[in-house]
Amino acid sequence: xxxxxxxxxxxxxxxxxxxYQSYEVEASPKDRILDCLNRxxxxxxxxxxxxxxxxxxxxxxxxxxxxxxSALACQKLVKDFKExxxxxxxxxxxxxxxxxxxxxxxxxxxxxxxxxxxLITKTLAPDKERLQSIEEHKMFEGAIRxxxxxxxxxxxxxxxxxxxxxxxxPAALVRSFRYLFDSRDEGSKERIxxxxxxxGAWGCQTKWMCTKVCPKEIPVTKEIFEVKKRILExxxxxx
Amino acid sequence: MNFKHDIVIVGSGLAGLRxxxxxxxxxxxxIVSKVLPTRSHSGAAQGGITASxxxxxxxxxxxxxxxxxxxxxxxxxxxxxxxMVKDAPRVIYELEHMGVPFSRNAEGKIAQRNFGGHxxxxxxKPVKRACYASDRTGRVVLDTLYDQCLRHNVKFYQEHYVxxxxxEKGKCSGLVTYDLSSGELNLIEAxxxxxxxxxxxxxxxxxxxxxxxxxxGLNLAHGAGIPLMDMEFVQFHPTGLYPLGIxxxxxxxxxxxxxxxxxxxxxxxxxxxxxxxxxxxDVVSRAILTEVREGRGFEGGYVHLDLTHxxxxxxxxxxxxxxxxxxxxxxxxxxxxxxxxxPTCHYLMGGIPTDSDGRVLQDxxxxxTEGLYAAGxxxxxxVHGANRLGCNSLLDTLVFGRRCGLAMKKDIPxxxxxxxSDEPLKKGKEMIASxxxxxxxxxxxxxxxxxxxxxxxxxxVFRDEEGLNKGIENIRLLKTRFNxxxxxxxxxxxxxxxxxxxxxxxxxxxxxxxLLSALHRKESRGAHFREDFPARDDKNxxxxxxxxxxxxxxKYKPVAITRFRxxxxxx
Numbered sequence: 001x002x003x004x005x006x007x008x009x010x011x012x013x014x015x016x017x018x019x020y021q022s023y024e025v026e027a028s029p030k031d032r033i034l035d036c037l038n039r040x041x042x043x044x045x046x047x048x049x050x051x052x053x054x055x056x057x058x059x060x061x062x063x064x065x066x067x068x069x070s071a072l073a074c075q076k077l078v079k080d081f082k083e084x085x086x087x088x089x090x091x092x093x094x095x096x097x098x099x100x101x102x103x104x105x106x107x108x109x110x111x112x113x114x115x116x117x118x119l120i121t122k123t124l125a126p127d128k129e130r131l132q133s134i135e136e137h138k139m140f141e142g143a144i145r146x147x148x149x150x151x152x153x154x155x156x157x158x159x160x161x162x163x164x165x166x167x168x169x170p171a172a173l174v175r176s177f178r179y180l181f182d183s184r185d186e187g188s189k190e191r192i193x194x195x196x197x198x199x200g201a202w203g204c205q206t207k208w209m210c211t212k213v214c215p216k217e218i219p220v221t222k223e224i225f226e227v228k229k230r231i232l233e234x235x236x237x238x239x
Numbered sequence: 240m241n242f243k244h245d246i247v248i249v250g251s252g253l254a255g256l257r258x259x260x261x262x263x264x265x266x267x268x269x270i271v272s273k274v275l276p277t278r279s280h281s282g283a284a285q286g287g288i289t290a291s292x293x294x295x296x297x298x299x300x301x302x303x304x305x306x307x308x309x310x311x312x313x314x315x316x317x318x319x320x321x322x323m324v325k326d327a328p329r330v331i332y333e334l335e336h337m338g339v340p341f342s343r344n345a346e347g348k349i350a351q352r353n354f355g356g357h358x359x360x361x362x363x364k365p366v367k368r369a370c371y372a373s374d375r376t377g378r379v380v381l382d383t384l385y386d387q388c389l390r391h392n393v394k395f396y397q398e399h400y401v402x403x404x405x406x407e408k409g410k411c412s413g414l415v416t417y418d419l420s421s422g423e424l425n426l427i428e429a430x431x432x433x434x435x436x437x438x439x440x441x442x443x444x445x446x447x448x449x450x451x452x453x454x455x456g457l458n459l460a461h462g463a464g465i466p467l468m469d470m471e472f473v474q475f476h477p478t479g480l481y482p483l484g485i486x487x488x489x490x491x492x493x494x495x496x497x498x499x500x501x502x503x504x505x506x507x508x509x510x511x512x513x514x515x516x517x518x519x520x521d522v523v524s525r526a527i528l529t530e531v532r533e534g535r536g537f538e539g540g541y542v543h544l545d546l547t548h549x550x551x552x553x554x555x556x557x558x559x560x561x562x563x564x565x566x567x568x569x570x571x572x573x574x575x576x577x578x579x580x581x582p583t584c585h586y587l588m589g590g591i592p593t594d595s596d597g598r599v600l601q602d603x604x605x606x607x608t609e610g611l612y613a614a615g616x617x618x619x620x621x622v623h624g625a626n627r628l629g630c631n632s633l634l635d636t637l638v639f640g641r642r643c644g645l646a647m648k649k650d651i652p653x654x655x656x657x658x659x660s661d662e663p664l665k666k667g668k669e670m671i672a673s674x675x676x677x678x679x680x681x682x683x684x685x686x687x688x689x690x691x692x693x694x695x696x697x698x699x700v701f702r703d704e705e706g707l708n709k710g711i712e713n714i715r716l717l718k719t720r721f722n723x724x725x726x727x728x729x730x731x732x733x734x735x736x737x738x739x740x741x742x743x744x745x746x747x748x749x750x751x752x753x754l755l756s757a758l759h760r761k762e763s764r765g766a767h768f769r770e771d772f773p774a775r776d777d778k779n780x781x782x783x784x785x786x787x788x789x790x791x792x793x794k795y796k797p798v799a800i801t802r803f804r805x806x807x808x809x810x
Contacts, residue, residue, distance in 0.1 A: 059279075061274065118390055185338075
């Protein structure tokens with residue numbers, strides 16, 4: 001079958017402004033959209049730029065907007081689209097476009113790092129492992145599926161709104177959740193201090209877009225809710 | 240631009256990150272990577288990391304060592320294997336203390352599961368040795384180590400592609416990089432360089448490897464005069480998802496999954512009566528393809544991996560990722576239907592020869608290359624010999640990545656930066672310019688696709704002299720065609736076509752090295768199976784291949800045998 005695409009193009013070296021370009025490629029129903037993009041590059045237009053690495057939804061490189069929704073190009077198959085439909089491919093929103101579908105991920109990783117995404121411990125580690133029950137592990141297990149693809153943050157209406165764009169975004173909050181609810185972590189206090197502000201956990205307006213687009217099916221909004229609850233509980237505890 | 244660091248690490252996978260964490264407190268460390276952080280292929284490792292911590296049942300490092308040596312078909316260097324397996328428990332506890340979210344058992348300890356070739360009492364029965372985090376072990380370790388690097392201010396040159404290694408008077412003194420985001424070339428001076436660039440699975444059509452696994456580091460070293468060791472040993476993982484080649488972790492069989500042919504038979508009972516589906520990977524891959532050849536496979540050349548008896552709860556808890564892959568890519572639910580699988584190119588046992596501290600060797604007699612280290616899949620210590628056991632690769636990256644870090648930080652105070660001339664940078668610029676100016680009728684994709692087919696046809700699971708010779712002839716033809724590749728994209732930013740041209744040059748060189756190394760080894764051992772020489776020949780070939788760029792191309796090095804004499808390898 002023939003697949004039609006309309007792709008966002010922008011090369012700051014020669015384009016005054018972005019434009020859209022149409023392509024048609026041969027495809028089979030089980031092909032990934034990523035396969036189609038590679039075919040376009042190989043057969044039609046080698047100047048098209050996009051990131052990719054593992055090709056099966058583990059590395060998080062190929063987040064982009066497909067028909068307006070953030071997704072991984074390696075996780076969407078041709079058969080999910082209608083044959084004569086022109087599939088619209090655009091870069092992730094929220095982030096600055098560097099070239100075509102490649103966006104500047106630095107701010108994403110900076111915000112990610114701002115929540116101290118590592119285990120904080122105060123007590124001395126035992127000789128062997130720190131114990132953790134199966135139930136305790138289950139508390140945060142969904143969150144460790146996160147691959148930092150940024151689909152959630154790029155779809156969040158709060159991050160998209162210029163007035164509230166300083167919000168650290170769902171991905172950073174998923175990581176916060178992961179450590180706040182890890183029974184081994186002893187950094188609750190400093191984590192909560194980082195999150196208890198209008199651009200932290202309270203920036204979330206429960207719009208559910210993050211949950212809807214997450215390629216790893218993480219219950220992002222619920223986890224952010226749990227973070228907010230934990231912040232409130234810590235305040236109650238102090239009173 | 241010119242930059243200067245004490246230690247420059249190429250590659251941001253597990254080996255590179257672990258090395259950086261080790262030495263960053265005492266040295267100025269930078270990591271160069273052609274992809275963004277956390278996109279490296281270590282993240283795709285699923286099943287686990289082996290260590291004889293005995294959380295589920297009795298286990299000992301001696302058993303782990305025996306299994307690794309037997310798995311290697313007795314080609315691994317036993318002194319190096321001993322270092323690795325003895326260090327494994329420390330590695331696991333260290334990762335746990337850093338925060339890696341390992342799955343747990345009922346006692347709250349790190350859970351362990353079965354994996355191919357791992358046994359108790361020297362082969363008597365399968366043992367639970369693999370420590371895991373569901374089936375995303377590589378990814379969570381990668382994330383954890385990346386976070387440690389950020390915490391300790393490791394400098395990252397992300398999306399920088401290494402064009403060449405710089406040598407001054409025989410010592411590696413830095414490298415030239417191409418900045419993908421700007422097209423600028425940089426000279427990064429270093430007191431010492433670590434290559435941790437991973438494997439080269441993308442030389443083959445069917446592979447579990449990501450797009451970035453093009454073997455750049457291997458060929459950069461080879462181009463600088465370093466021999467490549469045991470390159471004929473390329474592992475085909477038995478269970479690649481048909482027809483994509485994506486990895487379906489051995490954990491699926493470790494948790495009880497069974498391989499079945501088109502008659503519904505559990506055929507591994509015939510090939511490995513004791514451990515059955517949990518035999519070493521080379522054994523299972525040959526078994527699958529033998530079933531297919533003898534007409535007991537399914538049309539297209541695959542068999543079934545049956546998980547349906549495990550139940551939804553266990554499948555989703557222990558094998559969430561692969562369940563998701565199967566559902567997305569094939570529209571099949573492994574809870575209710577068998578999964579079609581076939582062997583997929585997965586891992587390079589061979590690589591840049593190193594000692595057990597990661598120092599790169601220049602020859603078969605062990606001469607050290609000053610200023611150059613290698614670790615992880617691109618290196619060959621050799622702990623995997625002719626066939627790697629599952630879950631030993633993450634262990635390898637973490638043990639030897641750390642050892643490189645330790646050795647490098649010890650070196651640093653003794654070393655001064657060499658005065659580096661502008662010559663390497665000038666050469667890099669000329670190389671890029673000449674690539675961009677090249678006129679011709681060939682395209683990267685056409686040559687690359689052909690190379691991948693040639694390697695599948697002549698150099699995958701089954702090999703023979705005639706095929707290997709055909710393969711060599713074909714690859715040499717493709718090298719000529721490669722000189723006619725024209726790069727259409729002349730842009731400066733994110734010009735992937737240009738990078739892929741350089742990658743393809745490396746891939747073609749490596750393909751030829753693999754074929755030639757395979758041609759010279761006239762025996763069958765581990766992953767290298769010669770139909771014209773189907774038996775292992777310890778008398779003539781219990782030795783490592785060293786492949787040099789200049790004639791005589793092939794030399795050999797004896798295997799270090801300390802505890803286990805070679806014996807028949809039966810599972």
